[in-house]
Amino acid sequence: MASVDLAKRAYDHGWRLDPIVRSLLDTDFYKLLMLQLIWRRFRDVPVTFSVINRTASVRLAAEVDEAELRAQLDHARSLRFTNRELIWLGGNTFYGVKSIFSPDFLAWLADYRLPEYDLSRGADGQFRLEFSGSWADVTLWEIPALSILNELRSRRALRRMGRFELDILYSRAKTKLWSKIERLRALDGLALSDFGTRRRHGFLWQGWCVEALKEGLGVAFIGTSNVLLAMNNDLEAIGTNGHELPMVLAAMAGEDDAALRAAPYRVLEEWRAAYDGNLLVALPDAFGTRAFLADAPDWLADWKGFRPDSAPPIEGGEEIMAWWASKGRDPRERLLVLADGLDVDGIEAAHAHFKGRVRTSFGWGTNLTNDFRDCAPVPAPELIPLSLVCKVTKAAGRPAVKLSDNVEKATGDRAEIDRYLRVFGEAGRGRRAVRV
Amino acid sequence: MASVDLAKRAYDHGWRLDPIVRSLLDTDFYKLLMLQLIWRRFRDVPVTFSVINRTASVRLAAEVDEAELRAQLDHARSLRFTNRELIWLGGNTFYGVKSIFSPDFLAWLADYRLPEYDLSRGADGQFRLEFSGSWADVTLWEIPALSILNELRSRRALRRMGRFELDILYSRAKTKLWSKIERLRALDGLALSDFGTRRRHGFLWQGWCVEALKEGLGVAFIGTSNVLLAMNNDLEAIGTNGHELPMVLAAMAGEDDAALRAAPYRVLEEWRAAYDGNLLVALPDAFGTRAFLADAPDWLADWKGFRPDSAPPIEGGEEIMAWWASKGRDPRERLLVLADGLDVDGIEAAHAHFKGRVRTSFGWGTNLTNDFRDCAPVPAPELIPLSLVCKVTKAAGRPAVKLSDNVEKATGDRAEIDRYLRVFGEAGRGRRAVRV
Numbered sequence: 001m002a003s004v005d006l007a008k009r010a011y012d013h014g015w016r017l018d019p020i021v022r023s024l025l026d027t028d029f030y031k032l033l034m035l036q037l038i039w040r041r042f043r044d045v046p047v048t049f050s051v052i053n054r055t056a057s058v059r060l061a062a063e064v065d066e067a068e069l070r071a072q073l074d075h076a077r078s079l080r081f082t083n084r085e086l087i088w089l090g091g092n093t094f095y096g097v098k099s100i101f102s103p104d105f106l107a108w109l110a111d112y113r114l115p116e117y118d119l120s121r122g123a124d125g126q127f128r129l130e131f132s133g134s135w136a137d138v139t140l141w142e143i144p145a146l147s148i149l150n151e152l153r154s155r156r157a158l159r160r161m162g163r164f165e166l167d168i169l170y171s172r173a174k175t176k177l178w179s180k181i182e183r184l185r186a187l188d189g190l191a192l193s194d195f196g197t198r199r200r201h202g203f204l205w206q207g208w209c210v211e212a213l214k215e216g217l218g219v220a221f222i223g224t225s226n227v228l229l230a231m232n233n234d235l236e237a238i239g240t241n242g243h244e245l246p247m248v249l250a251a252m253a254g255e256d257d258a259a260l261r262a263a264p265y266r267v268l269e270e271w272r273a274a275y276d277g278n279l280l281v282a283l284p285d286a287f288g289t290r291a292f293l294a295d296a297p298d299w300l301a302d303w304k305g306f307r308p309d310s311a312p313p314i315e316g317g318e319e320i321m322a323w324w325a326s327k328g329r330d331p332r333e334r335l336l337v338l339a340d341g342l343d344v345d346g347i348e349a350a351h352a353h354f355k356g357r358v359r360t361s362f363g364w365g366t367n368l369t370n371d372f373r374d375c376a377p378v379p380a381p382e383l384i385p386l387s388l389v390c391k392v393t394k395a396a397g398r399p400a401v402k403l404s405d406n407v408e409k410a411t412g413d414r415a416e417i418d419r420y421l422r423v424f425g426e427a428g429r430g431r432r433a434v435r436v
Numbered sequence: 437m438a439s440v441d442l443a444k445r446a447y448d449h450g451w452r453l454d455p456i457v458r459s460l461l462d463t464d465f466y467k468l469l470m471l472q473l474i475w476r477r478f479r480d481v482p483v484t485f486s487v488i489n490r491t492a493s494v495r496l497a498a499e500v501d502e503a504e505l506r507a508q509l510d511h512a513r514s515l516r517f518t519n520r521e522l523i524w525l526g527g528n529t530f531y532g533v534k535s536i537f538s539p540d541f542l543a544w545l546a547d548y549r550l551p552e553y554d555l556s557r558g559a560d561g562q563f564r565l566e567f568s569g570s571w572a573d574v575t576l577w578e579i580p581a582l583s584i585l586n587e588l589r590s591r592r593a594l595r596r597m598g599r600f601e602l603d604i605l606y607s608r609a610k611t612k613l614w615s616k617i618e619r620l621r622a623l624d625g626l627a628l629s630d631f632g633t634r635r636r637h638g639f640l641w642q643g644w645c646v647e648a649l650k651e652g653l654g655v656a657f658i659g660t661s662n663v664l665l666a667m668n669n670d671l672e673a674i675g676t677n678g679h680e681l682p683m684v685l686a687a688m689a690g691e692d693d694a695a696l697r698a699a700p701y702r703v704l705e706e707w708r709a710a711y712d713g714n715l716l717v718a719l720p721d722a723f724g725t726r727a728f729l730a731d732a733p734d735w736l737a738d739w740k741g742f743r744p745d746s747a748p749p750i751e752g753g754e755e756i757m758a759w760w761a762s763k764g765r766d767p768r769e770r771l772l773v774l775a776d777g778l779d780v781d782g783i784e785a786a787h788a789h790f791k792g793r794v795r796t797s798f799g800w801g802t803n804l805t806n807d808f809r810d811c812a813p814v815p816a817p818e819l820i821p822l823s824l825v826c827k828v829t830k831a832a833g834r835p836a837v838k839l840s841d842n843v844e845k846a847t848g849d850r851a852e853i854d855r856y857l858r859v860f861g862e863a864g865r866g867r868r869a870v871r872v
Contacts, residue, residue, distance in 0.1 A: 171608075172614075211600065
């Protein structure tokens with residue numbers, strides 16, 4: 001019994017909560033980059049973010065206990081950026097740039113906490129989970145809301161398993177990931193990062209995945225979108241910007257179609273004014289890549305690259321490469337960040353396709369941090385990941401809209417979607433099942 | 437820091453040795469059954485047991501450090517049967533029989549310790565590790581000697597691996613074993629036990645394997661040969677007798693060929709006098725199964741069964757079934773214990789072959805507790821198991837001989853082997869590579 005730490009055991013036994021989110025840095029890096037821009041230029045724009053379960057067949061409100069969800073959300077609201085986190089954000093070099101976050105922004109972050117949430121249950125078996133307020137206050141909810149819901153769902157499956165079943169589950173998942181890593185290791189010149197925070201099985205599992213990639217891929221693993229894991233593992237924090245910027249700026253255009261059409265380019269100007277160099281990666285698909293490229297300014301061709309997010313990787317990449325060529329730019333000096341629903345097959349195919357023709361970087365998400373298919377020794381449907389998103393749904397008093405290159409990924413008010421389709425056109429849009 | 441147990445950490449850091457064998461019960465059950473007979477009837481017969489590495493291509497003395505080996509052997513010599521171990525041996529029911537071990541034998545065990553060993557290094561890169569003395573003193577060395585050598589060799593491979601490589605190694609090994617268990621679970625009426633102590637990767641790994649079988653196979657897992665694991669996991673201890681009995685009794689026959697020819701049957705009489713019922717399982721192959729059956733007494737056909745150990749399972753089993761038939765016995769009421777170099781393929785094949793025709797029980801050894809093929813993420817040749825044995829090599833002043841049904845498994849002095857072949861005949865002997 002001398003080897004039992006009685007104090008620790010008594011303390012451990014008294015836990016009221018095993019918090020899923022334990023740090024405000026446990027978020028995607030692009031949220032912080034966007035937040036700084038939002039805070040500086042659009043902080044008071046009223047917005048609503050809503051959690052949407054695109055896997056409607058799964059009745060999430062039946063799988064996740066509402067009281068547990070509230071306890072986790074409340075715990076996330078109790079968090080503050082700690083001193084050492086703020087010092088690291090201020091002192092670290094991101095994408096080769098020092099002091100990317102300004103002292104006044106960091107001072108504001110020091111007092112930040114997640115705002116209130118609005119949670120109820122719909123007749124459709126889904127939660128209605130919304131975050132309303134000023135854009136600067138609300139935007140950070142996206143990632144913790146998703147990771148909390150996903151991990152609560154995983155935990156439900158884990159709770160039904162015995163000690164041995166859990167051991168086998170994780171042994172298989174580790175074995176599976178390591179086999180993927182061994183395949184990826186064979187890809188010459190690969191650049192890959194972890195984009196799996198929002199859809200992860202759990203925080204500790206994402207940590208294992210990131211350490212496995214660091215150990216297994218070496219320099220081919222260029223970093224993680226998770227800021228906390230980047231800090232703790234001395235990795236690059238990866239990410240630039242997301243759809244909420246064009247979506248909110250489009251909503252802010254009001255009923256003026258010309259202003260709406262100009263909104264995506266205004267985002268680029270704002271981004272260029274806020275950041276430069278390696279952070280100049282454009283997200284072309286909010287209202288359709290074809291339309292975006294058709295009217296894009298020439299100077300965009302000098303940006304570092306694009307992140308085609310909802311087109312098939314090879315097709316979407318080719319479209320952008322053709323655009324670079326039409327602008328007289330050499331794609332071999334440009335970057336494609338590919339990150340939509342990838343797994344090893346897709347990474348191998350795209351890597352082989354683009355090799356020597358354009359630089360590529362892969363953001364590996366759900367299939368990295370939440371691939372437990374065939375791993376559980378007992379039925380565990382809750383381990384099959386959902387297509388769960390947290391999107392801006394209202395902004396500046398109007399419905400927010402995303403069209404994307406995949407009709408299945410479109411979000412927003414029906415009438416407003418139709419207006420956006422009229423303004424931006426339907427060219428180049430496909431329909432593909434959204435799995436993750 | 438409140439969660440660090442400072443006392444435990446300081447204590448752990450001060451370990452001088454991580455003992456491989458921590459209990460004298462960490463041995464195969466058949467050794468204790470044989471020991472009781474030896475102690476009662478032949479305790480003072482002088483014998484020598486010798487470790488023999490049949491995988492001559494592996495220079496064991498180059499892979500295992502002699503000082504570490506001595507430290508582990510010395511530690512094993514410091515062990516005594518503890519009170520609770522002796523109470524359990526005396527109070528437990530084995531094979532349905534209470535008080536199988538007599539109080540006088542248990543009293544002798546209470547004072548028992550492993551005797552001295554004789555260790556040196558040969559020019560062939562092998563250790564010469566021998567145990568000489570009275571049979572009752574020496575016999576128990578067999579299992580700890582083997583498990584110590586095997587685990588020291590595993591540890592050498594483990595020491596070169598990083599934290600992650602170790603994690604992958606064990607995840608893969610667990611995944612692999614569980615896949616085997618899932619196949620075995622499909623075999624209706626399977627009876628399987630762990631026979632993997634001597635060739636195990638390590639003690640803790642064998643413990644994991646046994647718990648996995650208990651959880652995964654349920655009643656199809658009938659127990660373990662490892663007495664300590666049987667006690668700790670409330671499992672049946674499995675085993676009856678081994679080759680040393682006929683080998684020593686044959687040597688005790690001296691130069692008298694008739695006495696030599698009678699020796700294997702004298703073993704049966706001694707065994708029958710000592711034990712009965714479910715423990716009446718005969719090992720027919722010490723000097724060749726064909727010869728053994730030809731001269732076997734009729735009453736042997738009433739024993740519970742046979743353990744054909746060096747013939748191919750199906751062929752060897754058929755030979756014994758034909759013998760039962762020739763004696764007018766119904767094989768469906770008899771048992772074949774199959775245990776030679778089995779893996780799942782062999783178990784499935786033999787199970788299907790014998791189903792409904794004879795009762796079978798499988799002893800699963802090396803491929804249960806030491807199958808790390810393709811598991812290590814870095815080269816680890818020391819994880820490929822050796823064919824390492826610890827055999828009686830001298831008894832009663834004469835060389836000890838085993839012929840077996842597989843010429844590759846014959847051991848002993850050349851001239852004496854020839855004499856045994858003359859006495860017992862060569863009929864029915866094959867030659868098959870010995871892998872484990």
